[in-house]
Amino acid sequence: MIKLLIDMLPKALLLLILALPFSAKADSNPKIKSLMKDYLIALGTKDKKKLTNICSSKYIKLLQKNGTLDKTFEQQKPFDQNKIEFDIKIQKAGRTPNKYFVNIKDKKDSHYGEHWYVVNLEKDKFLIDDMVFFD
Amino acid sequence: MRRIFSHILVLLLCCQFAMARVDNCRNILNWIYSDLTIENLDRSYDRLMNKFLLGLMHVHQRTQNDYRFQPEMTRIFNTLAQIDGDFNPLLAGNFSRLITSFFYQTPNLTPSNMNTVFESWRNLQRTSPDLFEGLDPRYLLDDWDQVTINTLGELSQYEFDNQAYRQRLNLLASSLENAQTNVLNGDGIDVDRLRTMIDLTEGELNNILSDKFENTMNEFGEICTSEDLSLLIQQESFSCPVRLPAGSSDLSNQLNLIGNVLNQSESLLLDRPSLQLGDNTEVELTDYPRNDRAESTYCLRNPDLISMIVIHHTETPSSSTPQYINEIHLDKVSGGEPWYMVGYNYLISESFNPGEVSVVQGRPPNIKGAHAGGYTPPLSAEERAFYADKTIMCGNRHIGFTEVPVLSTDLPQHNQMNSEGGLSGNLISYGIAVVGNYAPRSYREISGIITPVNLYASPVTPPVSLDVLRRTATVACDLQKENPNIRTIVPHRYFKYTKCPGSIMNNLQTIANLAQAQGCQFDIQLNNSSLHFRRAQ
Known part of the structure; x- marks a missing residue:
């Protein structure tokens, strides 16, 4: 029995290693979705402080550049926070660890846009860090 | 010796x-x-x-x-x-x-x-x-x-x-x-x-x-x-x-040197290397890190397969380096595979050599590009006959290369055909990307909330400089002179829903005219019947 266990150990370890990325993915998806929901709420409620908690300083600067954030706030209309629904696509970066590309769209839209949020995992916390154009 | x-x-x-x-x-x-x-x-x-x-x-x-x-x-x-x-x-x-x-x-x-x-x-x-x-x-x-x-x-x-x-x-x-x-x-x-x-x-x-x-x-x-x-x-x-x-110390010193x-011959780097393309284009070469992983494959192609040029903008600041764009693309994943390297074949850059418009090589031309995913119209009978005996080599150094007939659908991971009988745009085109952002800032409504996109856009979309258009035309013309099969210029949006190449879209005819002045003839195709078909659905 012990011999069998010893024989199985490398295989078990291998399976564990193989399973790890999937478990990480399974963990990250809801967190990233929650992050994006928070992002939408922060924009919709014009909550700059909340934005600074979910976005990196680099992204905040990008938002503020050319008055983009103010113009975004100006356009917001009242909305129901309990009825926020959106579709989301998450891609783990091909090379850089702890980096994800995230695209969101309205449920009614037929297709995603070509701009992707760059979300980084930093010290167990997901942060929106950039926006890239993937054509 | x-x-x-x-x-x-x-x-x-x-x-x-x-x-x-x-x-x-x-x-x-x-x-x-x-x-x-x-x-x-x-x-x-x-x-x-x-x-x-x-x-x-x-x-x-x-x-x-x-x-x-x-x-x-x-x-x-x-x-x-x-x-x-x-x-x-x-x-x-x-x-x-x-x-x-x-x-x-x-x-x-x-x-x-x-x-x-x-x-x-x-x-x-x-x-x-x-x-x-x-x-x-x-x-x-x-x-x-x-x-x-x-x-x-x-x-x-x-x-x-x-x-x-x-x-x-x-x-x-x-x-x-x-x-x-x-x-x-x-x-x-x-x-x-x-x-x-x-x-x-x-x-x-x-x-x-x-x-x-x-x-x-x-x-x-x-x-x-x-x-x-x-x-x-x-x-x-x-x-x-x-x-x-x-007994000559000078000579000894010289020999030691x-x-x-x-x-350490690398320290002797002289000029930045370049390649001559056709008569008029000097293509600057630069080193790109590549994805050297077993799961990142690419396809080698014969340049004879190319029939069109796809015009892009990178939608990044005009100061972006080709390496920066490569870094972004290295992180991109398609079909579960991380990209091998930058997807465009040529980049038109105003910042690579400050003060001039440079043509910088991206993905080598004999490697299938990654810039024109989407729909392509079904091949005509004549085109099918042309591609019937053509093959490409797909794989990488880890898993080896497989020869893939261009029209075959037997290998799903290397399939070049779409369901409508069109051939991969990436396979049959060169991608030329103008480094810069020629699209306006825009907003997208998601669940009633306005979100900004294209965050790197300038407050006013910059005009496309004549130098950039001229350089683009020269590259296109030299590519056509190398391969007369290249007769068409299309914008990226020919293949999919995208604003790319921004306002350059309005200048494609100018590019064709400038190329014509150099003895080249291009058709401009803005629309793709397959795409319209999809849109109608």
């Missing part, structure tokens, strides 16, 4: 003889004496040859004797076959043995024809680095080798015949003596003084040497100094030792 070196010596004589081409002579002498010395020319040539042989064997192994997708490789082998007619039949045999025997026993091997081979080889390194994956970087030809190649090329410009040997030897003896003395004294090389000295000594030496060197230089296995030559003449001996003046240079 000794035979080659004899050729070099003779050609050097020819160079000296052709004093009308003073600049070339000065360059060569300067190089040999101040940087390389004759002994080191020998070492450099050996180094160059050994690296080339190792590289050749590596590429031969990697491509498994299939060079159809490497026009540059074909050119190299054609040149080798011209040097020795037995090269191609022998190629199928023991490659290592063939190479060894070929390079060391072929009587027709001269700096002139080998120069062609080395030039092509260096181009191949630049255009198809995928072939060299796994090869120790020390075996890649570098800039020091390029200096050697250039010098051999210059030397080989001078044709010679036996009748002229005597005069050339005279010139060699006197000019070497003078130049060597000057260099050892720390002076520059005075070409006029060289000429005077040559004139003065020519008659005298000519008489002495005329009988000795009538027919051949082959007795000289090594380079002689002028002093050696004089001794030899007096002793009527033709065994010339390698001899450098002893050269040794260091040989060991």
Whole structure:
């Protein structure tokens, strides 16, 4: 029995290693979705402080550049926070660890846009860090 | 090697003889004496040859004797076959043995024809680095080798015949003596003084040497100094030792320096490398990190497959470097596979060389691009016939390469056809991307909340400069001249829902007109019937 266990150990370890990325993915998806929901709420409620908690300083600067954030706030209309629904696509970066590309769209839209949020995992916390154009 | 070196010596004589081409002579002498010395020319040539042989064997192994997708490789082998007619039949045999025997026993091997081979080889390194994956970087030809190649090329410009040997030897003896003395004294090389000295000594030496060197230089296995030559003449001996003046600290220092240079030739980076495309386009080359992972595959293609040019903008700040765009693309994943490298084939950049519009090579043209995913119209009967026997090679160095018929759908991971019978836009096009953001900032409503997108947009979309359009047209035209099948220019949005290439979209006809002024003819296609079909659905 012990011999069998010893024989199985490398295989078990291998399976564990193989399973790890999937478990990480399974963990990250809801967190990233929650992050994006928070992002939408922060924009919709014009909550700059909340934005600074979910976005990196680099992204905040990008938002503020050319008055983009103010113009975004100006356009917001009242909305129901309990009825926020959106579709989301998450891609783990091909090379850089702890980096994800995230695209969101309205449920009614037929297709995603070509701009992707760059979300980084930093010290167990997901942060929106950039926006890239993937054509 | 000794035979080659004899050729070099003779050609050097020819160079000296052709004093009308003073600049070339000065360059060569300067190089040999101040940087390389004759002994080191020998070492450099050996180094160059050994690296080339190792590289050749590596590429031969990697491509498994299939060079159809490497026009540059074909050119190299054609040149080798011209040097020795037995090269191609022998190629199928023991490659290592063939190479060894070929390079060391072929009587027709001269700096002139080998120069062609080395030039092509260096181009191949630049255009198809995928072939060299796994090869120790020390075996890649570098800039020091390029200096050697250039010098051999210059030397080989001078044709010679036996009748002229005597005069050339005279010139060699006197000019070497003078130049060597000057260099050892720390002076520059005075070409006029060289000429005077040559004139003065020519008659005298000519008489002495005329009988000795009538027919051949082959007795000289090594380079002689002028002093050696004089001794030899007096002793009527033709065994010339390698001899450098002893006791010269300058020379020792110089040789040490050269040794260091040989060991660290990368520090000799001269100009930024570039390739000539057609008559008018200089394509700047730059190093890109690539995804060297088993799951990141790519497809090698024959450039004959290309029929269109796709225009993009990168939607990044205009100051973005090609490396930055490569970094973004390296993180991109399609179909579960991380991208191999930047997806565009050419980037038009106003910041690569500040003050000018540069064409920078992205993904090498013989690798299927990653910039035109989406829908393509079904192939016509004529197009199907054209592609019927075409294949590509897909894979990477980890998993090997598989030959894939272009129209086959048997290998899902390498399928090039869409469900409507269209062929992958990435396969049949070159992607030219203008670095910059030519789209306006926009907003997207998600669940009633306004979100900004295109965050790198300028407050006002910048106009597309005429220089950028002109450069784009020139590249397109030179690509068409290389491959007349390329007759169409399309915007990226031809393939999918995208705003790319932004306001450049309005300038495609200008690009075609500018290309027409250079003798090229392009159709502009803005719409894709397949895309419309999808939209209608």
